[in-house]
Amino acid sequence: MSGAEAFAEEEVAAPAPPSLAATLLRDPVTVVSCLFVLLVALAAIFAPFLVPYDPLAQSVLSANQPPSWQHWVGTDKFGRDILSRIIEGARTSALLGVSAPILAGISGTLLGVAAGYFGGWTDRIIGRFIDLLLAFPALLLGILIAAALGPGFFQLTATLTIAFAPRFARIARASSLSIREEPFVDAALLAGVSHWRIILRHVVPNIIGPVIVILTLEVASAIRLEAALSFIGLGTQPPEPSWGNIIRDGLDNMFGSAWPVISAGFAITATTLAINLIGDRIRDVLDPDTRE
Amino acid sequence: MRLGMGAAQVVTVDPIYLNQGVDNWAITHVFDFLARAPLGRFGASPAEFTPELAESWTISPDSRVWTFHIRKGVMFHKGYGELTAEDVKFTFDRVRDPKQGSGAAIIYSNVDSVETPDPYTAVIRLKQPDPFFMSSTVHLTSSNIVCKKAVLEKGDKFARDPIGSGPYQMVSVTPKLVTLTANPDYFGQKPNIPNMEVSYILDTSARALAILGGQVDMILAPAGPGAINSIVQKNPKLILDVALPGNSVSVAFNLNHKPLDDLRVRQAFMYAINKEEIRKSVTPATPRVYGLNPPSVPGALTDQNCPAALRYDFNPAKAKQLLAEAGFPNGFAFPVISSVRDDFSSLMLIIAEQLRQVGVKMDLKLIDHAAYHEADVRDLCNFTMRIGSYPPVPTQPFQNELMAAGNVQPDGKGRGNNFSHYGVAIPGIDDMVAQAMAEPELGKRLALCGRIEEKILTDLPLVSLCTTAYVVIRNPRLDIGFKVDSSLGYWRLNQAKFVA
Numbered sequence: 001m002s003g004a005e006a007f008a009e010e011e012v013a014a015p016a017p018p019s020l021a022a023t024l025l026r027d028p029v030t031v032v033s034c035l036f037v038l039l040v041a042l043a044a045i046f047a048p049f050l051v052p053y054d055p056l057a058q059s060v061l062s063a064n065q066p067p068s069w070q071h072w073v074g075t076d077k078f079g080r081d082i083l084s085r086i087i088e089g090a091r092t093s094a095l096l097g098v099s100a101p102i103l104a105g106i107s108g109t110l111l112g113v114a115a116g117y118f119g120g121w122t123d124r125i126i127g128r129f130i131d132l133l134l135a136f137p138a139l140l141l142g143i144l145i146a147a148a149l150g151p152g153f154f155q156l157t158a159t160l161t162i163a164f165a166p167r168f169a170r171i172a173r174a175s176s177l178s179i180r181e182e183p184f185v186d187a188a189l190l191a192g193v194s195h196w197r198i199i200l201r202h203v204v205p206n207i208i209g210p211v212i213v214i215l216t217l218e219v220a221s222a223i224r225l226e227a228a229l230s231f232i233g234l235g236t237q238p239p240e241p242s243w244g245n246i247i248r249d250g251l252d253n254m255f256g257s258a259w260p261v262i263s264a265g266f267a268i269t270a271t272t273l274a275i276n277l278i279g280d281r282i283r284d285v286l287d288p289d290t291r292e
Numbered sequence: 293m294r295l296g297m298g299a300a301q302v303v304t305v306d307p308i309y310l311n312q313g314v315d316n317w318a319i320t321h322v323f324d325f326l327a328r329a330p331l332g333r334f335g336a337s338p339a340e341f342t343p344e345l346a347e348s349w350t351i352s353p354d355s356r357v358w359t360f361h362i363r364k365g366v367m368f369h370k371g372y373g374e375l376t377a378e379d380v381k382f383t384f385d386r387v388r389d390p391k392q393g394s395g396a397a398i399i400y401s402n403v404d405s406v407e408t409p410d411p412y413t414a415v416i417r418l419k420q421p422d423p424f425f426m427s428s429t430v431h432l433t434s435s436n437i438v439c440k441k442a443v444l445e446k447g448d449k450f451a452r453d454p455i456g457s458g459p460y461q462m463v464s465v466t467p468k469l470v471t472l473t474a475n476p477d478y479f480g481q482k483p484n485i486p487n488m489e490v491s492y493i494l495d496t497s498a499r500a501l502a503i504l505g506g507q508v509d510m511i512l513a514p515a516g517p518g519a520i521n522s523i524v525q526k527n528p529k530l531i532l533d534v535a536l537p538g539n540s541v542s543v544a545f546n547l548n549h550k551p552l553d554d555l556r557v558r559q560a561f562m563y564a565i566n567k568e569e570i571r572k573s574v575t576p577a578t579p580r581v582y583g584l585n586p587p588s589v590p591g592a593l594t595d596q597n598c599p600a601a602l603r604y605d606f607n608p609a610k611a612k613q614l615l616a617e618a619g620f621p622n623g624f625a626f627p628v629i630s631s632v633r634d635d636f637s638s639l640m641l642i643i644a645e646q647l648r649q650v651g652v653k654m655d656l657k658l659i660d661h662a663a664y665h666e667a668d669v670r671d672l673c674n675f676t677m678r679i680g681s682y683p684p685v686p687t688q689p690f691q692n693e694l695m696a697a698g699n700v701q702p703d704g705k706g707r708g709n710n711f712s713h714y715g716v717a718i719p720g721i722d723d724m725v726a727q728a729m730a731e732p733e734l735g736k737r738l739a740l741c742g743r744i745e746e747k748i749l750t751d752l753p754l755v756s757l758c759t760t761a762y763v764v765i766r767n768p769r770l771d772i773g774f775k776v777d778s779s780l781g782y783w784r785l786n787q788a789k790f791v792a
Contacts, residue, residue, distance in 0.1 A: 058645045060573040063518045077516045078641060151657060233632060237656055239641055252514070252634055254497045255522035 023285045030281045033274035040271050043087050044094035053081035055088040056239050064256040074259040076249065082260050085241040086267055092153070092242040093223045093271070100160035101218035107161065108168025109211055113199055115169070116176030127173070133166040142225050146234035156235050160225055164218050168211060175207035209286040216279035220272040227268050243268050293485045293770065293788060296502045296511040298633070300494045300661060301467035306451040307436040308387045308394040311665055313680065314512060316433055316782035318470040318490050322369075323436030323456035324480075326360050326380065326414075327426060331783060332774040334684050338426045344480070345375065345437055345457070346414075354732055355421040358430075362412045367477050368439045369461035375437065377408040382440035384416065395669075396434040398691055398698045398708040402729065403429070421732040427683040431780075459483050459786035468492045484789040494661075496634050503530065509770040513575075513763035515635030520575040520763060531766040533776040534576065535783075537586040538762035541639060542693060544676045544710075544754040547717035552626070552674065556618040558752040562604035564611035564650040570642055571758045578759045583745030584689045586759045588778075591686035591738035593745045602749040611650040623651020628675045630656065631664035635760065636677055643757075668711055670704045676711035681762065681781045686741040690725045694753060697722070714753035721747065 024030050043050060052072075059079035067074045073082040115126035133141065141163045149155040179185065179202070188198050223243075229235035230244025238245055243264045250260030297314040304310065305318050326346040329335035338351060346360035366375040386392055388400045402422060407415040422428060429435060442455035452465045460472035460483060470490040474483040493499045496514035500523045503511045513520050513532070524530055545552040545561075552558060571578050578586075582603065585592035593602075615623060630640045637658055644654040654675075659667070668676050682688050691708070692698055696715035698708020715721045724747065728740035748754070762781045766772070773787030 056645060056648060058642060060517050060569060060642065064522065077518055077638070078645070079517075233658060238637070238658065239644055239656070252496045253516055253519060253522070255500055255526060256516070256518050 020282065020285050024278070024281055027281060029277055033277040036270060036274045037278065040090055040267075041094060044090040047087050047091045051081075051084040051087050053084045055080065055084040055241050057081075064253070066257070067259065073263045074257055076246075076260050077253040077256050082246075082257075082263055085246055085260075086243070086263050089241040089243045089246055089264065090267070092236050092240070093226055093268075096153070096157060096160065096226045097219045097223040097275075100157050100222045101164055101215050103157070103161040104164035104218065105168050105211055105215045108165035109172040109204070109207070111165065112169035112172025112174075113176045113203055113207070116173040117180050117195070117199055117203060119177075119180070123173070126169070130166045130169045130173070133162070134170065138163040138221065139225060139228055142229055143232070143234060146229055151234050151237050153236065156226060156229065159229070160222050163225070164222070167214055167218070171210050171214060172207055175210065176203045179203050179206050213279065213283040213286055216282050217276065220275035220279065223275070224268065224272050227264075293487065293785065293790075294489045294491060294508040294510075296491055296493045296499045296508040298494060298496070298499060298512040298514070299492050301492050302465060302470055302490075303662065304451045305454045305462065305465055305470065307438065308392060308396060308434040309451065310433045311395060312661075313781045314490075314492070316780070318462075318465075318472065319433060319436060319454075320458070320782050320784055321460040321472055321488065321786070322454050322458045322462055323438065324366075324458050325435060326430050326437065328784075329427065329431055329779075331787070332779060333777045334779065335427055335431070336684070338423075341426050341431070345380075351425075355423045355425065356418045358416045358418070358425055360414045360416070362414060363479065364412060366457050366479050368442070368457050369455050369475060372439045372442050372455045375439070375457050376411040377414040378411065379437055379440045380414040381406040381408050382443070383435065383437045386438070386443070387434045393705065394434060395708070396432060398695070399429060399432060399688065400434075401691075401697065420726075420729045422729070423732070423734055423737075424683075424685040424687075428685040428688055431683060459784070460488055478786075481786055483786040485785075488785070494633070503765050503767065506767065508767075510764050510766045513765050515574070515633075515760065516638045517573045518575070519634070520765070523765060529768050531768055533764040533766055533772070533783075535762040535776050535779040535781065537578070537588050537759040537778070539635075539679045539681050539760045539781065540581075540584070540586060540689065541677065541679050541757040541760060542584060542689075542754045543643070543757055544678065544693070544712040545752065546671075546674050546676070546711065547713045547753060549674050551618065551620065551624060553717070554618045555752065556614045557620070559604075560611040560614035560618070560650065561647065561652075562611075562752060562755060563607040563614065564652070565643060565646050565755060565757070566606040567604075567758060568606060569646075570639065573638075573642060574758065574760045575763070576761055578761060581756050581758055582749070584693065584748060584754070584756045585682075585686050585741070585745065589682075589684045589686050591741035591745075593742065593749075597742070599746065602746060604749075608650050615650065615652070620651070623653065625653040625655055626674060627655045627657065629664065629667055629673050630658055630677055631661045632658045633661045635679055636661070636664070639679075639757065640677060666704070669700050669709075671700045671702050671711075673711060677757075678709055678711070679760070680709075683780065684778075686738065687725060687729055690721065690741075690744055690748075694748065695722050695725055712753035714748075714751070718751050718753065720751075 063077050063079040065071055065075040071081050076082055111126055115123040142159050145159040145162055226235055227244035230242045231248045236242035236245055246260050246264035295317055299312050299314045303312050303315055307319050324345045327341040328344045335341045345363055347363045349360045351358055362377050368375055384406045387394045402418050402420050404417040404419045439455040443450050454462055459475055459478045461475045463471040463473050472488040474486045499511045502508045504526055545558050547553055571580055582593035582598040587594040630636050644656055647654055667673055693709050694714045698710040699716055700711055724744050728737055731737040769790055771789055771791045
């Protein structure tokens, strides 16, 4: 058997990498997770049509009701329908959970690629800045920024974007450092292709896999952080519902009705768990280095 | 004996710097008044007050000169010597001294001088006659008699190691816990229970758990709708001590801010806010208020005597019409800062929802309670809620909340709680209050107070929202020795004893 034949045979024997969708659908846990996330997404998109009651409408005289056919998870201390508030709260969580990681992904990746590709002083300045941000846990950074900018949705999005961007930047920098040394980059440079075109055409596509994996995991983090910041009063401000401030409101009134805490707690736990499970599977497919 | 009070931490135990009501629970046990209202209720007339540091007193016929005869042999805590008229003079001069920066100073503006002809006589001369002087001034927190020697010696440290003559003396003040121990030399009824702890538990669920679990003997009841009932349901044996009228709740419009400077907008708010619903949402439900003084105070506007045009019964259609006339047919949004404390946040959220029904969106920012009070006295608020208790002296809320002299300032050095800038932005009130306070005859004085209430309801510098009962939840094993009926938001516990 010649060396060439052996090489060819090995190539044939290697299984074709399974497609992303096929891998995800093969695992029942992932399917359930996907369905749950889809449910939350639909609830968030169609919230105004789905809520049985106005999520802000109070009826002080029918406060703290247990679950019933009228109010599936009961009412809070102001007589507001808890289910309606959870559904409306999903909007905040979903919108923030998607927008902050995407913004962080774009800005962080560009910064990281610029650092890795250009090297030198660019790398030193961006690198130190990223190190600085990474030194803080995301929640602490979130508290610092939210306290400085004040509460509110846009401030919260900005906060989480800044908190998440360094992780993308670090991955992007490491990957582009090695790609920078590849012969095809030198070839492109000699052919007179501009730096930004090389970055966008050759570097970014080669690091997109790990970026998407982080992106998925950060969606869950964003939802969790929004809840945490709203819980301590720096996120979504009442009376607008968000899962975090529903828990905060409910905690004061645990003896009146525990349902706000239980239902919003379930929503946060189940959603972040589902997204993390999906994220893990995506990583298994897109990021072969970490596959067992 | 352990008390669980609803605040993040102790602010001060120095009487003249009081700014959160719950600190009174420690203050009232460390210090004595010259004379005290009967336990569990307000003193309606000076005759009802019982001697404390003053054995007796005489009042000049025009209610202008009050002479107090000080009890002999009253000793300050921790060997600070005998209490004399000099300490009384020092106490009243200290709170009046602008350099001290006491927030209560405006109430003392009527005090002309304090003289001490001998060590056991204090003569307080007033600028204007005040038949209510006992309840308006002598019985205020800042009139607790402090030890002159200790204040001068300790300076700022006095707030952490106060020296008074009361039934309990200070052991330690830490942010979350004030520890007191019985004063063995107390001249009055010596405490039955040797130790007392006032702990600060802001979280209402934690406070509820503390009383249900028996870690504390009394808690300040939580204020959210239905909250008291949900605790008492878990243990029906718990006792409720209810003081009415308790706290008065008002919300001041900042008359310097647009669009609240427009009278039609303020009228619209009055019609949009459903006071009937709000008074029923608090536990126990309280009577409807019309003016700044609740109906139980002499001279107040009541259901019977409130002019029809000034009742502002709930009428959302009229509110919308007024907003349209003011140029806001689709409503508007306005920023509001308020406190996270349960009573503030729940009442503000109810108002926010009622205003939303007429198209006014409140962009609410709920901040820490101490930070909120820091913001409100610095004139940073738009629509400022104030919750506090007053003695049944009808002129006192006007003085504190509406007169030019009590105007809040950006540097925080204002002398009162006038968050609306009434009296400055819309003048007139100061003269009317001065006239009422100069009127010696009670009937006429009360009639003038009624006119002031009507002027306030015409100009609308604030919304007088409701009263909330001051409720303490008590473990039945603690007997406080009297029934609470009407009171400022604290009462003395030296008669308290544990019963099986």
